[in-house]
Amino acid sequence: MNIFVTGLGCISPLGFNLKENLAQLRAEQDGLVRSEYLESRYKSEKFYGEVKMDTSSLLDRINVSCKKGLTRTDALAFVAFDEAINHAGLTKTEVESHDTAFISASTVGGMCLTDELYRDANLNTETSEYSGSYNCAAHTLRITKEYKIKGITNTINTACSSSANAIMLGLKLIRSGRVKRAIVGGADSLAKYTVNGFNALQILSDKKCTPFDSERDGLNLGEGAAYIVLEAEEACLSKEKYARLLGAGNTNDAFHTSSMSDTADGVTACIRQALQDGGMAENDIDYINAHGTGTQNNDQVELTGFSNVFKSIPPFSSTKSYTGHTLGAAGSLEAIYSILSIKHNEIYPSLRVSNAIAGFDVSPVAGYTNDITINTVLSNSYGFGGNCTSLLFGKV
Structure with a gap:
């Protein structure tokens, strides 16, 4: 069975959409900076792959019915998801169809609101608007509700392979005949929680990372979201196709x-x-x-x-x-x-x-x-x- 990629959407430290990401890749320009928006004692000590916009402005970029309780992870996910389905030319009917699966991934989820999570968990304040936003599936549930997705949905957390496994599950769902298409990917934002965790492991570099160099000394944490639209051949006969998932x-x-x-x-x-x-x-x-x-x-x-x-x-x-x-x-x-x-x-x-x-x-x-x-x-x-x-x- 041929399974095609018909839509792509992403937001990353390289840009707010697919076109901007491609331009930076070709120009060999990284998006690694000292953090401007992260609330952490290490924000000026390390380099981060930070999306160049504060959370409030990110939320202003998305058109959703209710923004109450949305986190930075949610905002990133909405931006990439919307670009992917529009890039694939999916109709409202197709997005809402039982033949369309939505498989997403996250490791941080709403834990990007580390301090709010701590206060809510310890009953230090009245319940905040984010009390339902902390788990890794929160962004999936928000998108599912906003776009009225009725097909199979799931959220995967297998650490750093999470969204690759979301893509693999989409492949299996289409092959098995359970769906005709799958919107697959993941989202994560920078967070005090993960910065402290990776720093405790002593694998954060003080410099811009150098993968596969003999003098490499650690990674830089980043953030972003990316979604791919996969479609069975019979569901996309007349569409532009960017690749096959083999x-x-x-x-x-x-x-x-x-x-x-x-x-x-x-x-x-x-x-x-x-x-x-x-x-x-x-x-x-x-x-x-x-x-x-x-x-x-x-x-x-x-x-x-x-x-x-x-x-x-x-x-x-x-x-x-x-x-x-x-x-x-x-x-x-x-x-x-x-x-x-x-x-x-x-x-x-x-x-x-x-x-x-x-x-x-x-x-x-x-x-x-x-x-x-x-x-x-x-x-x-x-x-x-x-x-x-x-x-x-x-x-x-």
């Missing part, structure tokens, strides 16, 4: 709560699953959009996984060097960047890479490349607990 793989190495096994068991297995699911051989992959966080463990393990699967490792890069790690939005945002690579036959590089990691005779693509044909892209997302997901996209 296959997906998911494994869990269960090695450690916050790192992956040195032998890359999960990484290796999920890539092989995706290739098998998509009917592709290892030499069919033209480019890999790597998970590439910039931490010591992640990049070393991911390269080990590549070496286990590929006799000759394809060109690869990490677009987290542009956006930072957007957590629950990372899988879908990077899937969109992978689709743009296929659509335009170009690779967006890993920024700021100076020296290859010792022990591997490969380096990521270090400059914008548009003299290459991209037919197939592997997009990788790995989460805490070793939840590893690979998505395989192909040219139409």
Whole structure:
């Protein structure tokens, strides 16, 4: 069965829509800054992939019936969702149809309101307008209600592979005949909660991150939202199609709560699953959009996984060097960047890479490349607990 990508929508540190994101990727301009809007003691000490607008202004950008209780995560999700369905030309009837699924993802959810959550949970104040907004599914419920979605809905939280798994579930729902189309992706905003957590793990860099560089010293946290419209072939015969979703793989190495096994068991297995699911051989992959966080463990393990699967490792890069790690939005945002690579036959590089990691005779693509044909892209997302997901996209 052919499953096509017919719509894309995103908001990220690179811009407020798909067009702005593409322009920044091509210009090799990252969106990493000292935070302006985050309420944290570390806002001026670290670099963040921050969407360049305060929450109130973000809420002003969305047209919804009720904005009471909406969080920054909600606002980001609404912006990207609306662009995706409009980009796909979905009608109101199609969005509301039982044949349309909506699968979203988040890790932070309403916990971006860390202080409000603390006060509400400890009964320090009257119940606030956000009391129903703290869980990771809040944005999904808000969008479902606003757009009167009647089909299958779900919210996935598998840490940093969350929205990649939302895309995989959409693939499975269409293949099984349960729906004709699926709107899939995720959203996460910066939060004191996650900044403190990642800082406690000592994996936040004080500099702009350098994935796959020998001197890498950690990640930059980011925020954003991204959604993809997937449609079965019979549901989109006359539509413009941007790519095919060929296959997906998911494994869990269960090695450690916050790192992956040195032998890359999960990484290796999920890539092989995706290739098998998509009917592709290892030499069919033209480019890999790597998970590439910039931490010591992640990049070393991911390269080990590549070496286990590929006799000759394809060109690869990490677009987290542009956006930072957007957590629950990372899988879908990077899937969109992978689709743009296929659509335009170009690779967006890993920024700021100076020296290859010792022990591997490969380096990521270090400059914008548009003299290459991209037919197939592997997009990788790995989460805490070793939840590893690979998505395989192909040219139409």
